[in-house]
Amino acid sequence: xxxxxxDCEDGTFKIRTCAWSPPGDHPVGCGMFLTVKDGKVVxxxxxxxxxxxxxxxxxxxxxxxxxxxHEDRILTPLYRDPADRGKDAWKPISWDEALDIIEERVxxxxxxxxxxxxxxxxxxxxxxTLYKTPLAYAALGTPNSCFPxxxxxxxxxxxxxxxxxxxAGYPELDYAAYFPDRYDDPRYEVxxxxxxxxxxxxxxxxxxxxxxxxxxxxKRGSKFITIDPRLTWLGxxxxxxxxxxxxxxxxxxLGLLNVIISxxxxxxxxxxxxxxxxxxxxxxxxxxPLEKVEKITWVPKETIQAxxxxxxxxxxxxxxxxxxxDTSANGVQAGHCVLALAAxxxxxxxxxxxxxxxxxxxxxxxxxxxxxxxPPGMLEKQISDPRYKGFLxxxxxxxxxxxxxxxxxxxxxxxxxxxxxxxxxxxxxxxAQPKRWFSALRRLEFNVCQDIFMTPTxxxxxxxxxxxxxFAEHDGIVLPHFGRNTHMVASMNKAVTVGDCRSDLEIxxxxxxxxxxxxxxxxxxxxxxxxxxxxxxxITFPQLxxxxxxxxxxxxxxxxxxxxxxxxxQGFNTPTGLVELKSSLYEDWGEDPLxxxxxxxxxxISRPEEADMYPLVFTMGGRVTTSFHSEHxxxxxxxxxxxxAIVQIHPDTAAKYGIEEGDWVRIENSLGYAVEKAHLSPIxxxxxVHGTHGWWYPxxxxxxxxxxxxxxxxxxxxxxxxxxxxxxxxxxYKCVNCKIVKVESLQG
Amino acid sequence: MSDYxxxxxxxxxxxxxxxxxxxxxxxxxxxxxxxIKVAEMGPVKLNGKWMWNYVPVPSxxxxxxxxxxxxxxxxxCVHHCLAQCIEVIPVDQITxxxxxxxKTATVFIP
Numbered sequence: 064x065x066x067x068x069x070d071c072e073d074g075t076f077k078i079r080t081c082a083w084s085p086p087g088d089h090p091v092g093c094g095m096f097l098t099v100k101d102g103k104v105v106x107x108x109x110x111x112x113x114x115x116x117x118x119x120x121x122x123x124x125x126x127x128x129x130x131x132x133h134e135d136r137i138l139t140p141l142y143r144d145p146a147d148r149g150k151d152a153w154k155p156i157s158w159d160e161a162l163d164i165i166e167e168r169v170x171x172x173x174x175x176x177x178x179x180x181x182x183x184x185x186x187x188x189x190x191x192t193l194y195k196t197p198l199a200y201a202a203l204g205t206p207n208s209c210f211p212x213x214x215x216x217x218x219x220x221x222x223x224x225x226x227x228x229x230x231a232g233y234p235e236l237d238y239a240a241y242f243p244d245r246y247d248d249p250r251y252e253v254x255x256x257x258x259x260x261x262x263x264x265x266x267x268x269x270x271x272x273x274x275x276x277x278x279x280x281x282k283r284g285s286k287f288i289t290i291d292p293r294l295t296w297l298g299x300x301x302x303x304x305x306x307x308x309x310x311x312x313x314x315x316x317l318g319l320l321n322v323i324i325s326x327x328x329x330x331x332x333x334x335x336x337x338x339x340x341x342x343x344x345x346x347x348x349x350x351x352p353l354e355k356v357e358k359i360t361w362v363p364k365e366t367i368q369a370x371x372x373x374x375x376x377x378x379x380x381x382x383x384x385x386x387x388x389d390t391s392a393n394g395v396q397a398g399h400c401v402l403a404l405a406a407x408x409x410x411x412x413x414x415x416x417x418x419x420x421x422x423x424x425x426x427x428x429x430x431x432x433x434x435x436x437x438p439p440g441m442l443e444k445q446i447s448d449p450r451y452k453g454f455l456x457x458x459x460x461x462x463x464x465x466x467x468x469x470x471x472x473x474x475x476x477x478x479x480x481x482x483x484x485x486x487x488x489x490x491x492x493x494x495a496q497p498k499r500w501f502s503a504l505r506r507l508e509f510n511v512c513q514d515i516f517m518t519p520t521x522x523x524x525x526x527x528x529x530x531x532x533x534f535a536e537h538d539g540i541v542l543p544h545f546g547r548n549t550h551m552v553a554s555m556n557k558a559v560t561v562g563d564c565r566s567d568l569e570i571x572x573x574x575x576x577x578x579x580x581x582x583x584x585x586x587x588x589x590x591x592x593x594x595x596x597x598x599x600x601x602i603t604f605p606q607l608x609x610x611x612x613x614x615x616x617x618x619x620x621x622x623x624x625x626x627x628x629x630x631x632x633q634g635f636n637t638p639t640g641l642v643e644l645k646s647s648l649y650e651d652w653g654e655d656p657l658x659x660x661x662x663x664x665x666x667x668i669s670r671p672e673e674a675d676m677y678p679l680v681f682t683m684g685g686r687v688t689t690s691f692h693s694e695h696x697x698x699x700x701x702x703x704x705x706x707x708a709i710v711q712i713h714p715d716t717a718a719k720y721g722i723e724e725g726d727w728v729r730i731e732n733s734l735g736y737a738v739e740k741a742h743l744s745p746i747x748x749x750x751x752v753h754g755t756h757g758w759w760y761p762x763x764x765x766x767x768x769x770x771x772x773x774x775x776x777x778x779x780x781x782x783x784x785x786x787x788x789x790x791x792x793x794x795x796y797k798c799v800n801c802k803i804v805k806v807e808s809l810q811g
Numbered sequence: 812m813s814d815y816x817x818x819x820x821x822x823x824x825x826x827x828x829x830x831x832x833x834x835x836x837x838x839x840x841x842x843x844x845x846x847i848k849v850a851e852m853g854p855v856k857l858n859g860k861w862m863w864n865y866v867p868v869p870s871x872x873x874x875x876x877x878x879x880x881x882x883x884x885x886x887x888c889v890h891h892c893l894a895q896c897i898e899v900i901p902v903d904q905i906t907x908x909x910x911x912x913x914k915t916a917t918v919f920i921p
Contacts, residue, residue, distance in 0.1 A: 106836075109891050119893050122832045265825050265893075275893040278823050296825060299854060299861040688827050700835065703842045704828055746854055 087691030138562025149767030213794035230636025232420030241617035261387020271543025310798025316400025318356030330409030340645025379415035420548035451791025735780025
C-alpha cells in the first residue's frame with residue numbers, strides 16, 4: 064500500500080484518497096491519487112493497490128478537475144432576500160453571517176411555530192445520506208427529516224423488507240469484497256448464475272457496489288439472468304433475458320417460485336431448518352401458473368421456466384435486486400419474492416451467494432442516537448401516517464407523501480422552513496409531481512440549501528446557499544452500503560482547498576455547535592470519526608487515513624453461528640428466528656403476509672378509460688455513466704458524451720407516430736409531460752418507452768420562470784403523488800401510462 | 812513498428828467511455844478530436860441472436876502513452892479501463908492471445 068502523501072521532485076505532491084462525494088455517487092470508495100500542483104488538483108490517477116477498484120476509475124472521477132474548478136461553482140455562502148426568490152440576486156456573505164441568519168431564523172420559527180415546523184430534505188446517495196438526519200434531529204431539533212421521493216422509493220423499501228423477512232442488513236451479491244485476496248480467497252466461490260433484477264450495476268454502482276465487478280465475475284465464469292424492461296448490454300450477454308412489462312415484478316417472482324417449488328428444485332435442508340411459512344408460500348405461488356404470469360408480465364412462459372430451472376439447479380448462485388423493486392407500490396411483494404427465491408435455493412450467506420450483514424449497522428448507532436437529542440414529545444410530532452405501520456416500524460424519518468400533503472394543507476400543522484441537504488428535489492430525480500412540491504415549498508418563510516452548484520431548486524426556493532466542498536477538499540469516511548453489509552471502511556483525504564466551502568459534516572458541526580452544542584461534543588472532524596470507528600475497528604481516524612482502507616472481517620453462514628441475532632442464538636433476527644417466507648409481522652400492519660401481484664395504478668389495465676389516449680407504458684431511470692442523477696450537466700467533457708435527455712423508442716413505435724431519430728418528443732399523460740430527444744432502439748418493447756431522469760439545463764436562463772429549463776424534461780411530472788403500497792412504501796416511478804408526440808423543440 | 816501492442820478483448824467493453832476521457836485528459840486532446848474512440852455495433856438481432864458490441868479504436872494521436880511507459884506505467888486507457896479489456900502485450904504473443912480470446916478481440920500496434 065502506498066503512502067497517504069507522496070512528495071515529488073518537481074514540487075508537486077500526490078494525495079491518496081477514496082472517493083465518496085461530491086460529485087455524486089453512492090459510497091463506492093474508488094481508490095485514487097490526486098496530484099496537486101500550486102494548490103490545485105491537476106491529475107487524477109486510479110490506485111492500483113485498491114482491492115476493489117484496482118486502479119480503475121469512471122469518467123466522473125477522471126474529470127474531477129473540471130468539476131472542482133468549474134467557473135459556475137459556488138465558493139462562498141450566499142444570501143438572497145426571500146422576496147427575490149427566483150431572481151439571481153444573491154449576495155456573498157461570510158460563514159459567520161450565514162450562521163447568524165440561521166440562528167436567528169431557526170429561533171424565530173421555534174418560538175412561534177415549534178421546531179417541527181422545519182423540514183430537512185436530503186438527496187440520494189451522497190454523503191448527505193449519513194449526515195442530514197443528524198442535522199435535523201441534533202442541530203435543528205426537528206423530527207421532520209425527509210427523503211422527498213414518493214413512498215421513500217429508493218433503498219428504504221428493500222432495506223426494510225430485508226429487515227422484516229431476514230432480520231439482516233442489506234443482502235448483496237457475494238463478490239469477495241470482504242477478502243484482501245478477493246476472488247482468489249480459498250473461502251470464495253464464483254456464482255454460477257447472477258440474476259440482475261431491475262438493476263444495471265455497470266453504471267449505477269448501486270449503494271456502494273463497484274458495478275464492473277460483474278465483468279470480473281463474467282471473466283471468471285459467472286452467467287447472467289437479466290430481468291429488465293430494456294434489453295441491457297449485459298442482457299445481450301445473459302443466458303436468459305426476461306423482458307418484463309414495467310411494474311409486474313412480483314408476478315414474475317411468483318412465477319419463478321412456482322416453477323422451483325412445483326418442480327421440487329428447492330433446497331429442502333435449508334427450507335426445513337431455516338425457513339418459516341414454506342407451505343403457505345407454495346400455495347400462494349401455485350396461484351400463479353405460468354400462463355397467467357406470461358399474460359401479466361409479457362415474458363414467455365418457456366423463458367420463465369428455463370430461467371427458474373437454471374437458477375435453482377446451479378449452486379451457488381446470486382441475485383442483485385435494484386431500484387425497480389422500490390419504485391412500485393407492489394415492490395414490497397416483489398422484494399419478498401426475491402428474498403424467498405434466494406432463501407429456498409439455499410443461496411443466503413453462502414460463498415458465491417448473497418452476503419448478509421451483522422445486525423449492527425456501522426455508524427448507524429450515532430445516527431439513531433441523534434433522535435434522542437430531540438426534546439421529549441418531539442418525535443411524536445413527526446409527519447407520518449398511522450396507516451403505514453410497516454413504514455413506522457422501519458423508519459425514523461417523516462413520510463414523504465405526507466410531507467407534501469402537510470405543505471399543501473398546513474395539517475396537522477404549518478411548515479415554515481426547509482433545509483435542502485444536497486437535494487435538487489425539483490429536478491426530476493426524487494419528488495413526484497415536482498411542480499406541486501415547488502409551489503408548496505415556495506410558500507415557506509425561510510429555506511436553506513447546501514450544494515456545489517446553483518440548481519433550479521436553490522434558485523427557485525432558497526434564501527441561503529451554503530457551498531459544499533468536493534471529496535478532494537475534505538476528510539471523511541466512505542461506507543459502502545451506507546454502513547450495512549459494509550465490506551470496507553475507507554478514508555477520504557483532503558488534498559486541496561477551493562474557495563470557502565465546507566463538507567456536509569463540517570456544516571453539521573458549524574450549525575450543531577451554534578444551535579445545540581451539547582450534541583456536538585467533538586473538537587474536530589477527526590475526533591468525531593475516531594469516536595465512531597474505534598469501538599468497532601480498533602483504530603483511530605488518522606490511522607485509517609494512513610491505511611487508506613480497512614476491509615472488515617466476514618463469516619459465511621452466520622445464521623448457523625449465532626452471528627445474526629442480538630441474543631447470540633442461531634437463526635435469523637426475525638420474530639420466528641427463521642427466514643420469514645410468510646411474514647409474521649405484516650398482518651398486524653394491515654398487509655398480506657405472503658407476496659401477491661397488484662396491477663400498477665397508472666397502467667392501461669387499471670385505467671382502461673385512458674387506454675386509447677395513453678396507450679404506451681412509460682418507464683425511466685436507466686443510468687448513464689456521465690452523470691449522477693441531476694448532477695454533472697455542466698461538465699464539458701461529460702456533456703459532450705451525453706448532450707441531451709434521451710427517450711428510447713422502439714423503431715416500429717416511432718414509425719407509427721412519425722418520429723425519427725433525433726426528433727424532440729413530448730411524453731405525456733394525464734398528470735404531466737416531458738420533452739426529450741428520440742433515440743430509436745430495439746432494446747425497448749414496442750409498447751414501452753424509456754426516458755432519462757434528472758435533466759435540467761445549466762446553460763439556460765436560471766431565473767424564473769425558466770429555472771434552467773427544469774420543467775422541460777420533467778419526467779417526474781408523469782408520476783402520481785401518494786400512490787403508495789399498503790405499508791407506505793413504493794410509488795410507480797417506472798410504470799405509468801403515456802403517449803408520445805413529435806414536437807419542434809425542447810420547449811415544445 | 813513497436814514491440815508492443817494494445818490487445819483489446821472487446822467482448823467485455825461496456826462503453827464506459829473511460830479510455831476516451833482519460834486519453835483526452837492525459838494528452839490534452841480537445842473535445843472534437845480523439846486519441847481513442849469507442850465504436851458501436853448493434854444492438855441488432857443477427858441469426859436469432861442479439862449482438863451489441865463496443866470496440867475501442869485508437870487514432871493517430873495515440874502514442875501508446877510514451878511518457879507513462881517510460882516511467883514504467885501502463886497507458887492510461889489500460890490502467891483505468893473499467894472492464895480491464897485493454898492490455899499491453901508483446902507483439903509476438905498476438906497470435907496466441909487472439910486464438911484464446913476468440914473472435915471478439917482486436918489489436919492495435921502504434
